[in-house]
Amino acid sequence: MSTHSSEDSTTLARVPSAEVKGSAMRGALIGLIPLGLLAGVILVTLVITALVRAFVAGSEFFVQQQAVLTALIVRLVLAILVFTIACWRVIRRVAAWQQTGGRVQANAALWALGVTALIIVIPVLLASFLPQHPAP
Secondary structure, three states: OOOOOHHHHHHHHHOOOHHHHHHHHHHHHHHOHHHHHHHHHHHHHHHHHHHHHHHOOOOOHHHHHHHHHHHHHHHHHHHHHHHHHHHHHHHHHHHHHHHHOOHHHHHHHHHHHHHHHHHHHHHHHHHHHOOOOOOO
């Protein structure tokens, strides 16, 4: 006969261990990698755009406009590529975790990817729903 009651065993099963918490944190951090990379590319884009603008400051307006626009378009394409590749790699890692039984890590990474998507979509939604020119 066991000295533990059934309540004790179910209570212990519900308490998350430090290992589960650590794996969830690791999964969430890996899920936030695309957001971090995107923020880094945006920061580099702002710095390079400011440098380009300072470099062509003595030129006429249309040359400045063309140089800054070219720098922004190239960095936008780079940001899209970096973000897409990072998301693809995280999703591959999530699939590997799901196959090997790392359900907690996989779920945390997928939730983090969802938060990343929400952070990216919110400015677009705000720009589309808020009026650009308020009525007088």
